[in-house]
Amino acid sequence: MPRLLPLLTLASALALAAPAPAPKLDTSHQIQPSPLRQKLILEYIHQHYDPSATSINITPKMIVIHWTAISSLQSTLAAFGPDVLSGRDDIQRGGKLNTGAHFLVDRDGTIYKLLDETVMARHTIGLNRIAIGIENVGSGSLTAAQLAANQALVRYLVNKYPIQYLIGHYEYGSFRTSPLWEEKDKTYFTVKSDPGAPFMAALRAGLAGQGIKLKAAP
Template identity: 30%
Template sequence: MSTAPPAPPIAFDPLPYQERLDARALDAIDLVVIHCTELPDLAMARRFGEEVLYETSLTGNSGHFYIDRDGSVHQYVALDRIAHHVRGHNTRAVGIELVNRGRYPDWLAASHQAMDEAYTPAQIDALIALLRWLEVELPSLRTIAGHEDLDTTQVRATDDPDVLVRRKRDPGPLFPWDRVMAAVGLVRVP
């Protein structure tokens, strides 16, 4: 009989508005969404996560987990709360953010769509450990997707309104999908 993988070290530091996020049953979670922060560091990602964007609920946008470049895992939202991280899928999804510059600071500029920062080996090792643990903790968990797989919206580029760019491109072309998928039992949502 195989034993469940141990939980990776997780620093739990809930967002100030976590209790105002809608609650959910853990068995409602069947999807993990992989994101990149598209910000320079974890501190800035935390500040963005703390911003209140929704006046009716006094909450903002955030993933559940953040993985820094050194592989440290930080949890900002409990799994039994619905975090705002991907349109149309939040009620059933866990959001995992990898610290990475992405297209920062010109996210929607047509002239700046390259995502050329590689993820660190420590980040990917931590991600795999977290995913394996989540597979045991959340028996309904079956699928995984990138943010770019689920949000394909195009918007006018900030530097050229005649050009359309993808609103979301994360985790981006340098994310090692093959390595991650070989290490977990989840099915990728195309």
């Protein structure tokens, strides 16, 4: 038996070091950016971040968790599908690009991949060029299935990209004095409450139990 202990220890270490398996991702609603959407993404980057930019790609350093404030999956998909923003008087002056996210988690925990995570999505003012956005269908009270799905998705993304931060949308204002913040218009800012402090506390606690600790503020 003593001779087996080093082998068991090595096996345990390898298991802990193994990359997190990809959670099941539904790609049936994935958006392949049209020429118009690509043009609008670049226009947004020019307006808010860098007038000389030529790429719509990002290097993810952060994950931002949201809720949709929309009660159903189909209504959320209908809202995110168009290339051009409609409604949303609070952010219309920010450009024509529609809001969106890289992933959408339904109430039953199903994870939909909406956009390649290295393409910029408009989901968090000032941080879009470094942030992967995860939206959760609903508002006020998200489900246990959504919590588990978010934990699995964050764990997967942390193993895939050099992610340093995990924040709720309501926390994004803490980055306004950080070098990571790119917004050129100092008056372009909205106060957010999603996805709520209790959900983020539970998400962080679950991830910490898996050995994943990410910063919440710069």
